[in-house]
Amino acid sequence: MTKEPIILLTHGGWGAGLLKSIKMIVGETENIYEVVLQPEDNLQEYIKRVEQQLKSVTWSEKLLILTDIKGGTTSNVALRLSRDYDILAISGLNTAMLLDAIMKQSTPFTEQSGVEILQASLDNCQILQLPTTNN
Secondary structure, eight states: OOOOOEEEETTHHHHHHHHHHHHHHOOOOOEEEEEETTTTTOOHHHHHHHHHHTTTTOOSSSSEEEEEEEETTTHHHHHHHHTTOOOEESSSOOHHHHHHHHTTTOOOOOOHHHHHHHHHHTTTTOOOOOOOOOO
């Protein structure tokens, strides 16, 4: 069974490190691609590289793009390309978000699965603190 593609748009390539961490949890992954924005890149070159990646994959309903920073270049590029492609773009990439997306790769990505992926990411973020004891 072919897995739906996931494209990561990240600054500086930290998505590769995230994928290594994911591999420790779920093992080998497939059909996940990263398009890195480097400091020396100009916007038009980056858009072109992202668009080339989009054209190189096949998806069913929506192409899932996960970006690192809301309002950053990676997110703005995803939003810009969504005018011409059926893209489901979610910002705030983290481990929980990518894990949930991987678990959903065997079915087409939809608006509903996007909501679920975002919720999994939000549910995983919290302040960690031990209960205090009164002495």
